[in-house]
Amino acid sequence: MTTMKQIAQAAGVSVSSVSLVLNGHDAGRIKPAVAERIRQTARQMGYQPNALARSLRTNKTRMIGFISVQVATTPYAGGMIQGAQDALSELGYMLLTVSGDDATAIESEIRALKRYGVDGFLYSAMSNRVVDIPDSLAEFPLVLVDATDETNRFPSVEPDELRIGYDATTRLVEAGCERIAYIGCTEPMIAQTGRLSGYRQALEDAGRTPNERLICDVLNNGPALQAVEHLFDAEQPDGFFCFNDARAWYVYESAARRGLTIGHDLSVVGVDNHRVFAETLDPELTTIELPHYEMGYWAANKLVSQIEKRPINEDAWPHTTAMMPPLNTPSPVRIHCTLIEKGSVATRRASHSK
Amino acid sequence: MTTMKQIAQAAGVSVSSVSLVLNGHDAGRIKPAVAERIRQTARQMGYQPNALARSLRTNKTRMIGFISVQVATTPYAGGMIQGAQDALSELGYMLLTVSGDDATAIESEIRALKRYGVDGFLYSAMSNRVVDIPDSLAEFPLVLVDATDETNRFPSVEPDELRIGYDATTRLVEAGCERIAYIGCTEPMIAQTGRLSGYRQALEDAGRTPNERLICDVLNNGPALQAVEHLFDAEQPDGFFCFNDARAWYVYESAARRGLTIGHDLSVVGVDNHRVFAETLDPELTTIELPHYEMGYWAANKLVSQIEKRPINEDAWPHTTAMMPPLNTPSPVRIHCTLIEKGSVATRRASHSK
DNA sequence: GTGAAAGCGCTAACAT
DNA sequence: ATGTTAGCGCTTTCAC
Numbered sequence: 137m138t139t140m141k142q143i144a145q146a147a148g149v150s151v152s153s154v155s156l157v158l159n160g161h162d163a164g165r166i167k168p169a170v171a172e173r174i175r176q177t178a179r180q181m182g183y184q185p186n187a188l189a190r191s192l193r194t195n196k197t198r199m200i201g202f203i204s205v206q207v208a209t210t211p212y213a214g215g216m217i218q219g220a221q222d223a224l225s226e227l228g229y230m231l232l233t234v235s236g237d238d239a240t241a242i243e244s245e246i247r248a249l250k251r252y253g254v255d256g257f258l259y260s261a262m263s264n265r266v267v268d269i270p271d272s273l274a275e276f277p278l279v280l281v282d283a284t285d286e287t288n289r290f291p292s293v294e295p296d297e298l299r300i301g302y303d304a305t306t307r308l309v310e311a312g313c314e315r316i317a318y319i320g321c322t323e324p325m326i327a328q329t330g331r332l333s334g335y336r337q338a339l340e341d342a343g344r345t346p347n348e349r350l351i352c353d354v355l356n357n358g359p360a361l362q363a364v365e366h367l368f369d370a371e372q373p374d375g376f377f378c379f380n381d382a383r384a385w386y387v388y389e390s391a392a393r394r395g396l397t398i399g400h401d402l403s404v405v406g407v408d409n410h411r412v413f414a415e416t417l418d419p420e421l422t423t424i425e426l427p428h429y430e431m432g433y434w435a436a437n438k439l440v441s442q443i444e445k446r447p448i449n450e451d452a453w454p455h456t457t458a459m460m461p462p463l464n465t466p467s468p469v470r471i472h473c474t475l476i477e478k479g480s481v482a483t484r485r486a487s488h489s490k
Numbered sequence: 491m492t493t494m495k496q497i498a499q500a501a502g503v504s505v506s507s508v509s510l511v512l513n514g515h516d517a518g519r520i521k522p523a524v525a526e527r528i529r530q531t532a533r534q535m536g537y538q539p540n541a542l543a544r545s546l547r548t549n550k551t552r553m554i555g556f557i558s559v560q561v562a563t564t565p566y567a568g569g570m571i572q573g574a575q576d577a578l579s580e581l582g583y584m585l586l587t588v589s590g591d592d593a594t595a596i597e598s599e600i601r602a603l604k605r606y607g608v609d610g611f612l613y614s615a616m617s618n619r620v621v622d623i624p625d626s627l628a629e630f631p632l633v634l635v636d637a638t639d640e641t642n643r644f645p646s647v648e649p650d651e652l653r654i655g656y657d658a659t660t661r662l663v664e665a666g667c668e669r670i671a672y673i674g675c676t677e678p679m680i681a682q683t684g685r686l687s688g689y690r691q692a693l694e695d696a697g698r699t700p701n702e703r704l705i706c707d708v709l710n711n712g713p714a715l716q717a718v719e720h721l722f723d724a725e726q727p728d729g730f731f732c733f734n735d736a737r738a739w740y741v742y743e744s745a746a747r748r749g750l751t752i753g754h755d756l757s758v759v760g761v762d763n764h765r766v767f768a769e770t771l772d773p774e775l776t777t778i779e780l781p782h783y784e785m786g787y788w789a790a791n792k793l794v795s796q797i798e799k800r801p802i803n804e805d806a807w808p809h810t811t812a813m814m815p816p817l818n819t820p821s822p823v824r825i826h827c828t829l830i831e832k833g834s835v836a837t838r839r840a841s842h843s844k
Numbered sequence: 845g846t847g848a849a850a851g852c853g854c855t856a857a858c859a860t
Numbered sequence: 861a862t863g864t865t866a867g868c869g870c871t872t873t874c875a876c
Contacts, residue, residue: 147849152849155872164845165846185869188545189546189870190869192546192854195852206572214568218784220862232585234579234585248579250863304866491853494854495854503863505855506856506862506864509856528865540852543853547855836852
């Protein structure tokens with residue numbers, strides 16, 4: 137690794153001149169000819185600044201800590217990390233990822249990140265839920281990703297869960313479904329409550345009365361399939377809104393066992409947590425993809441703009457097919473996510489007695 | 491952040507004494523009483539060493555760069571990163587994750603990692619394939635994760651693909667399947683070739699002749715389903731070994747459309763790339779889980795032992811249900827992975843005309 | 845315009 | 861047994 141000192145020697149100038157030039161602080165301070173010579177030699181010698189030395193001096197590391205709280209060991213954060221990374225890479229920052237299962241583990245990871253002097257933190261749980269931010273983070277720049285702060289002290293980027301539920305259900309209504317079931321999850325989290333509310337509200341706005349027997353909250357396990365099968369037989373739904381892809385699969389399997397085809401005999405709209413649908417499931421299944429990547433991307437942009445005390449760059453959104461957020465307002469702010477849909481919903485009334 | 495200087499003042503000693511004590515280099519150099527006083531004040535003042543300053547001095551950062559090459563933007567590396575992170579956290583290291591789609595992007599990320607002074611690199615593609623390691627990494631400690639080095643210069647940790655294919659196929663043979671199909675992928679990669687070889691070898695060892703018409707290599711897209719459906723009708727297989735869960739889903743769907751049930755009418759063994767099976771698919775489907783977490787964990791241990799020029803700690807394997815590797819041999823080394831299986835395979839002869 | 849010098853927080857060789 | 865000193869590579873103030 138060549139240093140500024142070496143460049144200074146090679147160019148016959150002092151280190152301070154080199155520093156000034158290489159950092160672009162040479163306007164009217166260093167003679168243009170000399171500046172150019174310095175830049176030349178730096179390039180020739182393949183100079184790369186030592187980020188650590190710089191950080192030690194400036195007290196800024198351009199490193200961001202990404203904390204993800206796993207409930208078990210399932211790594212859900214993939215897309216979000218990816219998005220955060222891409223954004224930070226564009227902004228000249230580095231991402232340090234860290235994770236832990238319980239508060240103690242997280243605390244210890246936070247200490248480690250602090251030793252390395254990160255400029256700020258991104259914080260995510262798995263699935264949008266209310267999280268309790270450790271006090272040890274309180275005085276740092278911090279943005280939550282797909283999570284909600286209990287105390288409302290910090291900005292967050294999350295999907296509009298209510299709207300997810302509302303849009304999905306409306307879609308099923310418009311497709312002509314009359315008995316629309318909700319297959320949700322039993323854990324009390326933002327995503328569950330929000331989507332369920334959206335489901336109810338959409339039905340009411342369509343002039344219907346939500347039928348509690350069509351609401352089926354299940355865990356991620358074996359008995360869930362039986363519960364869904366029971367719902368199938370007892371209530372004969374012709375449309376399903378599924379909390380996530382695991383739930384959608386229960387519907388898929390139950391339908392298959394009854395000789396029914398999704399998109400033909402019945403309609404399903406599911407939320408895709410794992411990005412599996414796109415690769416595997418039937419195109420007739422309508423899915424709402426959680427924009428994990430975009431959440432990470434935006435959260436990172438938000439965090440850095442906060443760190444650098446400048447307004448967020450609204451042009452810096454990623455060029456995905458996903459969506460454009462209606463950009464808003466002072467923090468704490470939740471970015472409302474318009475969501476993409478894939479595939480189509482059966483538009484005629486479904487029948488179980490086909 | 492309190493510094494050594496502050497501690498020195500508070501304890502009435504010099505910084506060097508503080509440094510010596512806090513780094514455990516005070517054996518017979520600092521009076522035990524003084525040492526204790528120093529440790530006390532350090533604790534009281536909540537001292538956390540400044541990792542950057544230390545690194546600047548020692549030329550070691552205890553940071554590792556994790557490079558993952560995505561082919562598109564699918565974040566496959568989740569489990570591996572998780573494993574690497576956990577291992578490194580135990581070893582007192584920090585992980586810097588980075589990714590890119592093409593060689594240029596990767597090169598630029600590598601430069602960034604070097605600026606931050608990482609001590610070594612982990613390198614992964616998505617799925618076990620032959621990768622071309624950039625020269626810019628050649629002089630650094632480097633371990634490949636779920637990838638194979640073309641030039642054989644670097645150690646790697648990968649699953650034993652041949653054995654995966656062999657074991658899966660053997661399982662189907664033992665379950666009484668007579669017409670065992672292989673649903674693979676068209677890309678030429680280690681995983682594909684290895685598993686296919688294993689499939690062939692298992693059939694031969696069972697005294698059978700592989701039937702080329704039962705081998706179906708498809709892409710991850712729509713036409714794949716048709717190809718599988720065609721295979722279903724033309725060859726009437728009673729057992730399937732699937733390259734990954736996307737392929738398994740094609741089989742699943744084709745079977746459902748024909749009113750056949752996996753585990754009852756036919757047998758399937760699939761390799762689980764996304765950790766989806768375990769959560770969603772039928773327990774009658776036998777899956778071989780790729781030990782992504784373990785690969786990351788082991789690779790990180792291997793890398794650090796290399797960096798610290800000490801033998802790898804063989805007790806440091808993660809306590810998962812997965813497997814114990816027969817620990818071996820000088821680098822470059824491939825860790826042979828014994829794999830877990832989940833669920834059961836139909837043990838009686840399957841029939842399409844049920 | 846340019847260079848000398850101080851210092852960020854830490855380690856380690858060298859004095860005492 | 862403890863303190864003094866000299867940097868690691870860089871930024872930045874202050875002289876010239």
